[in-house]
Amino acid sequence: MATDSTTNPISNAAAAVDPLVGKPTGQSSTLSEWAGPYVTEMLGKGWALSDMPYTAYQGQLTAGQAPLQQQAFQGLAGLTMPGQFGQATQATQGAMTGLQGAQGSTFTAPGVSQQYMSPYIQSALEPQLAEARRQEEIQRIQNAGRLTKAGAFGGSRQAIMESEGQRNLLRNMADITGKGYQTAYEQAANQYNAEQNRGLQNLQAQLTGGRQFADIGTAEQAAGLRNLEAQINAGAAQREIEQQGLAADYAQFAEQRDFPYKQVQYMQSLLQGLPIESQSYSYAEPNAFSQALGGAGGLMTLYNSLFGGSKSTTGTTTQ
Numbered sequence: 001m002a003t004d005s006t007t008n009p010i011s012n013a014a015a016a017v018d019p020l021v022g023k024p025t026g027q028s029s030t031l032s033e034w035a036g037p038y039v040t041e042m043l044g045k046g047w048a049l050s051d052m053p054y055t056a057y058q059g060q061l062t063a064g065q066a067p068l069q070q071q072a073f074q075g076l077a078g079l080t081m082p083g084q085f086g087q088a089t090q091a092t093q094g095a096m097t098g099l100q101g102a103q104g105s106t107f108t109a110p111g112v113s114q115q116y117m118s119p120y121i122q123s124a125l126e127p128q129l130a131e132a133r134r135q136e137e138i139q140r141i142q143n144a145g146r147l148t149k150a151g152a153f154g155g156s157r158q159a160i161m162e163s164e165g166q167r168n169l170l171r172n173m174a175d176i177t178g179k180g181y182q183t184a185y186e187q188a189a190n191q192y193n194a195e196q197n198r199g200l201q202n203l204q205a206q207l208t209g210g211r212q213f214a215d216i217g218t219a220e221q222a223a224g225l226r227n228l229e230a231q232i233n234a235g236a237a238q239r240e241i242e243q244q245g246l247a248a249d250y251a252q253f254a255e256q257r258d259f260p261y262k263q264v265q266y267m268q269s270l271l272q273g274l275p276i277e278s279q280s281y282s283y284a285e286p287n288a289f290s291q292a293l294g295g296a297g298g299l300m301t302l303y304n305s306l307f308g309g310s311k312s313t314t315g316t317t318t319q
Helices: 009-015 036-050 067-077 083-103 112-116 121-150 156-269 288-294 298-307
Strands: 024-031 277-283
Touching: 036 156, 067 156, 083 156, 112 156, 121 156
Parallel strands: none
Antiparallel strands: 024 277
């Protein structure tokens, strides 16, 4: 590295050569007497530390799974479909099957109305029919009595009246039978409709129950997932706390390991800015010319040797 006259002691010395001393020829630096033992001890400690083997940390560096995290992971691994979903599926399938069956059945289909009409309808109508026959017989006897009084019994008039009576009896019996069966049919239809309505209501209730089962299953599953999520979050907090403890342990280990090195650095820092070097210089022996110049009266001697004689001075006096 180049130096200038302001930083190089030898250059400074050469610039101001003392003729009695001679020209500087060298420079050497050594530790000051007071600093030698201190620096030697510091270097010895640093050297010893540099030969030390690597000190590995034997403790745990990373926190493992927290207990709550393990429970949450086990819960996630064991998740299954809630049982309510199966019940909801069964209820829905049953209701849909029932609806399909109801749509395929009508009261007017063959054999359906007979299932709802009373099998005893003819027996229920028999009293009305018997009463109609009895009334017709009474009317016939009354007509025969009137004809006998009139002397027309057994004639064509009696035959016409009896024929008319039979015709009225048959019409009356047909009306009774028709009305009876019509009433029975209507009652059967009402019963069928009522039964169909009840069936539809039951199917609707079954569908509603299926949806409720599904809702319960969904809510149960969501609640379970929220619980697992809470466990995972709490477990993460547990793990973070453990990790902070592990980090503190490692920091303490590193501080203890690095303490001797910091001591040496501290010893070095105490020397900053102190004059711990001593400088020594060497000079060449001065020549005769320099010695002559440096002796007493050297300048006058040099002048006389160059110009010869002696120089006199004169002065004036004022009276």
